């Protein structure tokens with residue numbers, strides 16, 4: 126008889142957990158995955174990446190028709206919004222994809238243990254009143270919305286909401302205030318602005334999109350303003366009161382000063398996400414979290430407790446689905462005795478607004494702190510495809526080491542920046558120089574040619590500008 130019920134038990138079936146479980150099973154390990162949600166796929170598939178992209182994609186079509194972009198190309202239409210149908214296609218995407226994971230679990234013989242898991246000891250976990258044992262336990266419990274002190278979120282009322290509530294609004298708000306100018310706030314703010322809402326973004330810092338390259342952050346602010354968003358930077362929200370269907374926010378300059386009031390029909394609180402570690406019973410196994418409530422691991426994703434591993438949003442690093450997925454593969458391979466590695470220096474990040482905003486590697490500011498750099502920039506206005514498609518906004522920026530020419534970072538604002546950034550990530554993974562990219566033949570006419578031209582600009586020799 127086996128010593129344990131399973132070789133591997135994964136807690137959480139988000140992109141980190143479900144991928145880890147499938148890879149472990151593929152490697153011949155007897156695997157189970159505990160998930161408390163009704164459907165598999167975690168935040169990403171249920172209330173994150175996928176539903177937000179469904180609403181972004183649909184609202185982009187609406188905006189193209191309503192704003193005159195289509196008319197510019199000779200297509201005259203007056204769009205009429207059927208919000209219920211738009212939500213319907215969002216729900217269909219979620220249903221199809223979460224069901225797909227259930228199918229993959231069955232195909233790979235991963236047992237889905239339905240319920241929230243809690244540690245009893247390092248190799249025993251209780252799920253829905255039953256104790257299950259495993260030689261290895263992978264914590265992949267993800268993250269949830271960071272609350273704003275003094276502000277009560279109630280998605281059911283639809284006035285003060287988090288990202289989950291903002292995905293499901295039953296009508297287009299007249300005025301929406303987004304607290305937090307990060308990725309999620311800008312994406313969901315864009316959805317409702319395109320559908321007709323007046324959108325005001327309140328951000329504590331003096332620029333949007335913390336963590337991104339400063340040129341990109343400044344350009345993004347210009348573009349969002351041009352699209353009609355109001356940005357209140359260097360401003361903090363000190364309180365929100367709700368009366369019936371209306372909210373009133375109290376704002377103050379971040380550096381201190383006179384308070385002002387702002388009314389809204391909907392307030393979206395999107396100031397970040399916090400790791401899900403509460404209620405897991407970490408005390409039972411003597412595992413402590415760091416100051417940011419994250420579980421620390423070593424390079425192999427092993428925690429300090431023998432046989433207990435952790436991946437995804439619950440550990441340090443960018444809270445991104447693809448980072449969680451790659452860690453899921455790596456941890457399963459490490460458990461199986463193989464070598465699973467994730468290069469955390471090359472994790473692309475994308476904001477799926479229009480234009481998209483994407484980056485990989487170091488910002489120019491961070492690169493300069495390490496030593497001398499050369500920078501090449503190329504505007505999308507000079508890219509033939511972007512110009513032809515009426516998408517003139519944005520640029521590509523390539524940052525290379527001044528001495529070795531090795532590419533340290535690539536940043537793009539372009540309609541398809543999220544797709545373009547993949548080639549930059551691959552080049553950096555292979556240790557490319559800017560010259561390697563500049564001498565790689567790119568298909569014409571494509572937006573990606575702007576990456577080649579920005580790489581050529583590193584040595585001062587772009588052709589089309």
Ligand SMILES: Cc1cc2nc3c(=O)[nH]c(=O)nc-3n(C[C@H](O)[C@H](O)[C@H](O)COP(=O)(O)OP(=O)(O)OC[C@H]3O[C@@H](n4cnc5c(N)ncnc54)[C@H](O)[C@@H]3O)c2cc1C
Pocket residue numbers: 136137138139140141142143159160161162166167168169170172173174175177240241242243265266267268288289309401404405436437438439444445446447448449477
């Ligand atoms: C609105 C929004 C949009 C986003 N868009 C993108 C995007 O476009 N691209 C991108 O890369 N990232 C995006 N993200 C972030 C992305 O969703 C997360 O980085 C990703 O889901 C993290 O994966 P994970 O597996 O670590 O955790 P999660 O996806 O959070 O999954 C963890 C799962 O664990 C379960 N769980 C928790 N505790 C227990 C327990 N004790 N027992 C059993 N189950 C438990 C939870 O129910 C959850 O289903 C977005 C997030 C949001 C909110």
